[in-house]
Amino acid sequence: xxxxxxxxxxxxxxxxxxxxxxxxxxxxxxxxxxxxxxxxxxxxxxxxxxxxxxxxxxxxxxxxxxxxxxxxxxxxxxxxxxxxxxxxxxxxxxxxxxxxxxxxxxxxxxxxxxxxxxxxxxxxxxxxxxxx
Amino acid sequence: xxxxxxxxxxxxxxxxxxxxxxxxxxxxxxxxxxxxxxxxxxxxxxxxxxxxxxxxxxxxxxxxxxxxxxxxxxxxxxxxxxxxxxxxxxxxxxxxxxxxxxxxxxxxxxxxxxxxxxxxxxxxxxxxxxxx
Amino acid sequence: xxxxxxxxxxxxxxxxxxxxxxxxxxxxxxxxxxxxxxxxxxxxxxxxxxxxxxxxxxxxxxxxxxxxxxxxxxxxxxxxxxxxxxxxxxxxxxxxxxxxxxxxxxxxxxxxxxxxxxxxxxxxxxxxxxxx
Amino acid sequence: xxxxxxxxxxxxxxxxxxxxxxxxxxxxxxxxxxxxxxxxxxxxxxxxxxxxxxxxxxxxxxxxxxxxxxxxxxxxxxxxxxxxxxxxxxxxxxxxxxxxxxxxxxxxxxxxxxxxxxxxxxxxxxxxxxxx
Numbered sequence: 001x002x003x004x005x006x007x008x009x010x011x012x013x014x015x016x017x018x019x020x021x022x023x024x025x026x027x028x029x030x031x032x033x034x035x036x037x038x039x040x041x042x043x044x045x046x047x048x049x050x051x052x053x054x055x056x057x058x059x060x061x062x063x064x065x066x067x068x069x070x071x072x073x074x075x076x077x078x079x080x081x082x083x084x085x086x087x088x089x090x091x092x093x094x095x096x097x098x099x100x101x102x103x104x105x106x107x108x109x110x111x112x113x114x115x116x117x118x119x120x121x122x123x124x125x126x127x128x129x130x131x132x
Numbered sequence: 133x134x135x136x137x138x139x140x141x142x143x144x145x146x147x148x149x150x151x152x153x154x155x156x157x158x159x160x161x162x163x164x165x166x167x168x169x170x171x172x173x174x175x176x177x178x179x180x181x182x183x184x185x186x187x188x189x190x191x192x193x194x195x196x197x198x199x200x201x202x203x204x205x206x207x208x209x210x211x212x213x214x215x216x217x218x219x220x221x222x223x224x225x226x227x228x229x230x231x232x233x234x235x236x237x238x239x240x241x242x243x244x245x246x247x248x249x250x251x252x253x254x255x256x257x258x259x260x261x262x263x264x
Numbered sequence: 265x266x267x268x269x270x271x272x273x274x275x276x277x278x279x280x281x282x283x284x285x286x287x288x289x290x291x292x293x294x295x296x297x298x299x300x301x302x303x304x305x306x307x308x309x310x311x312x313x314x315x316x317x318x319x320x321x322x323x324x325x326x327x328x329x330x331x332x333x334x335x336x337x338x339x340x341x342x343x344x345x346x347x348x349x350x351x352x353x354x355x356x357x358x359x360x361x362x363x364x365x366x367x368x369x370x371x372x373x374x375x376x377x378x379x380x381x382x383x384x385x386x387x388x389x390x391x392x393x394x395x396x
Numbered sequence: 397x398x399x400x401x402x403x404x405x406x407x408x409x410x411x412x413x414x415x416x417x418x419x420x421x422x423x424x425x426x427x428x429x430x431x432x433x434x435x436x437x438x439x440x441x442x443x444x445x446x447x448x449x450x451x452x453x454x455x456x457x458x459x460x461x462x463x464x465x466x467x468x469x470x471x472x473x474x475x476x477x478x479x480x481x482x483x484x485x486x487x488x489x490x491x492x493x494x495x496x497x498x499x500x501x502x503x504x505x506x507x508x509x510x511x512x513x514x515x516x517x518x519x520x521x522x523x524x525x526x527x528x
Contacts, residue, residue: 015277025154044465069440145411176333201308286421319417
């Protein structure tokens with residue numbers, strides 16, 4: 001299971017004193033990017049090959065708020081892999097290992113020129129199927 | 133049904149040339165704020181009474197991307213109302229009336245001091261039950 | 265002088281209870297976009313002609329904080345126009361007409377393909393010189 | 397001189413394919429937070445003592461754009477220290493050590509309850525004067 005740390009800065013919080021709800025999706029996207037990087041794939045290189053990822057579906061549950069200056073930990077793993085899409089389960093925890101937020105995120109591989117779905121690059125598909 | 137217009141500015145887009153997925157949740161929150169304002173409730177006034185709203189659950193489906201400079205329209209209505217929470221269904225459409233994104237957002241009323249759930253203010257509960 | 269209204273939503277604030285300082289630059293960019301639209305120029309159309317604008321220099325003074333739910337007003341005017349760049353002076357005021365933030369923003373016209381500076385389109389240059 | 401690394405994610409970029417200009421101010425604020433942390437000061441603890449920092453003045457120069465997926469490095473040092481304010485000079489470089497952005501940021505210490513300027517805490521003032 002992949003883990004990525006995120007610090008909560010002022011920019012992430014709102015006047016309620018907690019992390020603004022949309023920003024958890026930013027944290028999860030950072031974690032997916034780092035997960036992909038550890039598999040050996042840089043998204044700027046993929047974009048040069050006209051390969052990009054678009055989020056198709058989000059299901060997020062917020063159990064407890066994250067607060068300014070906390071160091072969060074995001075666990076990421078793939079729970080479903082199809083030819084042109086994959087679904088991640090991601091869990092955000094605080095330093096006391098309490099689950100704050102969970103997300104199921106379905107991501108579709110698209111051709112950057114047309115934005116139409118296409119199969120994941122063969123080698124990447126192979127890499128991912130090895131780790132799930 | 134309540135409708136709110138949102139212009140897509142540079143700040144909302146990403147290097148893929150489309151609206152960054154987390155930003156649809158910003159647009160939906162703006163629309164919920166305007167929906168509440170039209171009911172006669174200003175959230176800064178509610179906060180002075182220690183009443184705030186926290187998102188508990190998000191289910192978002194992305195059908196097609198919104199792009200830079202588009203004028204989006206967000207339809208908002210309440211589909212479930214309980215004592216301490218309500219669930220909104222929100223749909224984002226482009227100028228051709230094509231559905232781009234839909235979201236089911238469950239919002240919980242909390243006491244700002246303790247962040248614990250509490251019943252919606254009685255008069256607000258009455259107002260909302262009249263419009264759904 | 266061009267004026268654009270911006271509502272402060274939760275997304276714009278931070279845990280200090282005020283608008284996060286970087287977000288004033290978002291508000292100013294929205295106002296410049298609307299200023300350009302009123303001159304008859306849509307930036308998505310300009311981008312199709314490989315014309316884009318890049319900020320070169322920002323000088324921002326923060327006199328007093330804007331707060332959640334305020335309706336801000338942004339005044340925009342061009343104070344310098346050169347062949348490939350223009351400098352805006354922008355002032356953000358609250359509903360009591362108190363100046364909260366001022367910004368001098370120098371924007372350079374670039375070729376989107378190379379990101380190199382190039383002259384503003386001739387007709388646009390003409391339009392702007394008429395209004396300053 | 398303090399150095400902090402920041403990865404450019406999708407959330408930081410815009411449809412022009414580069415980092416959105418306001419987001420450099422987020423990166424600089426993260427770096428100032430980490431600089432303060434290394435001096436031994438956590439901002440959530442300071443906030444509990446009603447001490448917060450508000451940006452008073454920004455002067456930012458953008459020499460070249462940062463792009464998606466780059467690993468940026470932010471150099472931070474204090475160039476002026478007064479009783480109630482300090483001015484930072486911050487430089488953002490890419491992996492080839494090219495200067496992309498520079499910023500002079502004046503930050504004022506405020507009482508969180510009143511938002512009025514007040515002297516920096518004595519021990520913090522001592523720490524900072526030792527490192528500049």
